[in-house]
Amino acid sequence: MNWTAFVGRRLGYSEISTIESIRISFGSAWAHPWPGLVVLGCLGLSVFTFWFYLQWQPHAKRPARLGLAVLRSLILSLVLLIVADPTLELALVSLPKPVLWFLLDGSDSMSIADELPEAERSSLATAVDLKGYRSQHPSQSGSDRLSRADYTRAWLHKADHNLIDRLSDSYRLRFFSFGETDGVRILSFDETTSQPSRFADWQTTGRTTPLGDAFEELARQHASDNVSAVVVVSDFGQNSGTSPLEAAKKLGVPIFTVGVGPVTAVDLSLDLIVPQTIKKSESSTIIVTVRQRELENTPVSVQVYAHQAGEATESEQHRIPIGERQLTLAEGMTQLEFPFTPDVTGRYVVTAEVDPVEGEVVTENNRATREVSIIDDFLRLMFVEYEPTWEWRFVKEIFHRDKLVGTRGFRTFLRSADPVVRETNELFLPNLTLPRSQFFENDVIFLGDLPASALSERFCEMTREFVSQFGGGLVVIAGPRFGPGQLAETALADMLPVVVDGDLRRRDDQEFHLNLTPIAGQFDFMRMGASSEDPLKGWNNLGKLPWYQPVRRVEARGTQVLAEHPLDKCSDARTPQPLIAIRQYGRGEVVYIAFNEMWRLRRLRGEEFYRQFWGQLIHRLGLGHALGSHKRFVVRTDKKQYRPEEQVRITVEAYDKEFRPLDEKEIPERRLSAEWIQPQEDADGNRTQIVGIPPLRPGIFETRLPVTSTGEYHVRVTDPVTGDITEINFDVANQSIERQSPIRNALLQKNLAAETGGKDYDLRDVDQFIEDYHPVRQKEISLEIIPLWTNWFTFGLVLALLLAEWLVRKLVNLA
Known part of the structure; x- marks a missing residue:
């Protein structure tokens, strides 16, 4: 008999391999720190008992008195041991089955019924035992096209060589589902349950596929499971939440991915780029991107129209036609431009659509919509400067001709201007301390080269409120005369993307080309020209800059540097000097430009790049909130x-x-x-x-x-x-982003497995997992503490010793 296994089973452990140690201790406060007292107590009681029987019981014979002394010594010592609360500590070493998690995709994309080629459909049906599944689920017998979830259920319920049943012999299995609104859910699984009723609580109705969030929740809520690996069954169409690759690494275990759904499919989809705000009677361009898979040389018709928000799109008499274009698909992506000159105002929805083609399974992405505000209003810009500069002159001319600004929208305050001119010319503001009702009607403020004495405390505080509370935009342009260091002691200093220093002066000892940072291309106003391959190439037109204003350092809170000096560093001697930087401040944004030489963009190309930069910048800063x-x-x-x-x-x-x-x-x-x-x-x-x-x-x-x-x-x-x-x-609406793509994200599936040390499969070869993965069983030590006196054995022993003593005393006439 295996006594170790026997002891383990008696204590409730099924997989005990060895007993590492056995130790007896005492639980009472007096005996635990000094176990020798118990031994001395037992010796003392024994000596007293022998002395008593040999000295004070002379009527019995000597052998009888010695026997009674032994019995009474054992009884008293046992009582003393009981009072000392003896316990037996067993260190049990076990090698339990590894824990294996299954994470099933419960999002709506798993309900897509894919159009599969006959050969692929036949091999998949054989691999998952579709015939057996249909016999258990008669409702599916008449359906030719099954969903991804149906194929997965068929695989989970296979009658012969069921992977789940085979794994349950070697692993402790736990099943989870993700994609539901309540996060990761634990699925019920009982090895003794009949297969047709297993996983009945797995539903594919989730609105998104937040795979990264699922990994993070598993790592957070189930970290104590000592999991050895995770098997993910999904189409991997990640469309919300955190990055799945980074979240998967937090689990610290290999992830084995089982892909469901085709890796390619016939599909036609549209993307729509529409300006957020369009001015009435001014021409704008709407860009439609047509993407296709497996549809080369297929003719299609793309239609674009607008309708007022709130009206039914099916009502054609309310549609505003924008354009229709015939297209023969030849590449993976084609861009079409549609000019649009609205003659109405209000909130409208621009729609681009294309008819489904034969073989398409997902048609929800054949239609794209974007909301646009058509206004008859204008942006209000306020340019504050000490004296006319080239930048001031060219910016004024640009925005006077801009369709969203015009002569009504551009106002300026020049400190050096004649007071009479400031009072009589409507282009000029009489002072900086405008009434609040006028000041907060502005949408973007340009702050040029001014001395600190020209910036009143009221102007600075209103500017701070204008940006943080009302979402306005602030552009700070450094000038060669005073510099941004003048703002160091004002309320504007904390708003800037940089930390200015009043002691730093402009550097004009060497010309330089500015360096664009890797994130510059993410901002519209930094992209120039029509080239999609190199949208930053237009900055070459700026040429060499003769000077710039240095700062102490970059503001750490949310600043993004878009251009920097090629050589000069900040005060930390590591960070390059920022030349163009942007920062979120409250609800608005602040842009810092370290020079007022942007007019050099006009070199060779006229106003093209110059207009692009300033126009896109004010659109970003001014159109993110209500106007005026x-x-x-x-x-x-x-x-x-x-x-x-x-x-x-x-x-x-x-x-x-x-x-x-x-x-x-x-x-x-x-x-x-x-x-x-x-x-x-x-x-x-x-x-x-x-x-x-x-x-x-x-x-x-x-x-x-x-x-x-x-x-x-x-x-x-x-x-x-x-x-x-x-x-x-x-x-x-009940629209689902889960139906936007008809294919499995095979790249994400492979990367998840490769980055974590796992392997990727599909439903046809996933049975190979049992041969590929052989985890080492982790040793677990369980400390079992067994009280020695609160059991029937101790009670029976005390009772037997008392009874034996009574019988002996009866026999020798001492009772």
């Missing part, structure tokens, strides 16, 4: 599109005529009044209801409302100051 005075009362929702049963968060930023936060005491009933218009009537036949929006903090009002049905919702909020109504719309 409209920013005084802004209504917004947290998203533009929702799903049924979600909650809509409605936020209103409300200010008075002087752009000070609107206090609830100034509003009747201490809350804003809004109309909530639903697409369908309620039980009482009403679509409109009046709701109140309570204050969250001064100037901010917020509420949450549930949406139940699909369609276009409208929210109309009344401005308590002017009585005007501001309306916003949003959509509620």
Whole structure:
């Protein structure tokens, strides 16, 4: 008999290999630190007992007295041991089965029924025993095209050579699902359950494929499982959440990937690039990108149109046609340009669509939409400068001709200008300390070369509020006369992407070419020219710069440097001097330019690159918020599109005529009044209801409302100051981003396995996993503490010794 295994089973351990150590200790406070006291106590009790029987029991014979002394010594010593709370400590060494996790994709893309070639469909059906699966699930018997989840279930339920059953002999299996709104879910799995009812709680209704988030949650919530490997069954269409590669490495175990779905398929998809804001009666360009797979030489027709937000797209009489283009597909990607000159204003949805072609499984990506605001308004720019410079002159000319600015939108303050000119010429501002109602109507502020004495504290504080609170844009342009060090002691210093120093002077000892950083191409205003291969090539036109203004260092909080000096360093002697940098500050952005020589972009190419840079820059800084005075009362929702049963968060930023936060005491009933218009009537036949929006903090009002049905919702909020109504719309739809791609992401699948030391499979060869992976069983030591006195053996021993002593005393007439 294997006594080690026997002891392990008696203690509840099924895989005990050895008993590493056995030790007896005492649990009572007096005996635990000094176990010798127990031994001395037992010896003392024994000596006392023998002395008592030999000295004070003379009536019995000597052998009887010695026997009674032995029995009584054992009884008293046993009682003393019980009082000392004896315990037996066993160190049990076990080699348990390794833990193996299965992570099943529960997203909606697993419900796609792929159009597979006959040979591939036949081999896949054989590999997963589709015939046996259909016999267990008669509802699938008449379907020719099964979903990815159906093939996966067939593989999980195979009757012969089932991989799950074979793995359960050597591993402790746990199953999880991801893609649901509640994160990673544990799936029920019982080895004794009949196969057709296994994994009944695995559903493929998830709205996204957050594979990276699933890995992170497993690492966070189930880290104590001592897992040896993870098997992921998915189409790997990662479309939300954190990077799966980085999250997978946090698990610290090999990941074996099982790909489901085809690696290629017939597919036609569209992407749409539309300016966020378009000015009425001005021409803009809409770019449609057509992507195709397996459709070379196929003729298609691309149609682009617009319709007012809230109107049904099926209603053709409300469509604004933009253009239609015939195209024969010849490359993986083709770009089409459609000119658009709107003659209306409002919020519109631009749609590009192409008819499905034969063999397409996913057709949701044959249509792309983007929302655009068509305005008859203009951007308001304020250029603050000490005296006319070349940069000031050319910027003024550029924006005077810009369709989104014009002569009405460009105003300037020149410190050196004649006071009479500043008072009489509408181009000039009389002073920097404008009334709040005028100052906050600006959208972008340009701050040039000024001495600190020209910047009042009120101007600096209003500029800080303008950027952080109202989302305005600030462009700081260093000049050769005073330099940005003049801002060091002002409230503007903390806003800059750089840390300025009043003691640093311009460096003009050597000409240089600026260096663009790797992230420069991510910003529209840094891309110049029409070349898609080298969008930064236009910067070569700038030529050599004669000087720049150095700074102490780059501001660490959220600054992105887009251009830097090729040689000079900051005060840390490591970081290159920044020449162009951008930083988020509150709700707005601040751009720093270390020279006012950008006009050199006009060399050889005229205004092309110069206009591109400044035009795209102000579009970024100025069009991210409401324009002009409209920013005084802004209504917004947290998203533009929702799903049924979600909650809509409605936020209103409300200010008075002087752009000070609107206090609830100034509003009747201490809350804003809004109309909530639903697409369908309620039980009482009403679509409109009046709701109140309570204050969250001064100037901010917020509420949450549930949406139940699909369609276009409208929210109309009344401005308590002017009585005007501001309306916003949003959509509620059941659209799924899971249906945007018809193929498996084979690259991500391979990388996940390769980067973690695993291997990639598909459903046809995944059975090879059992031969490929042989983990070493990890030794586990379990400390088992067994009380020695709280058991029937100890009780029986005490009882037997007492009974034996009583019988002996009876026999020798001592009872």
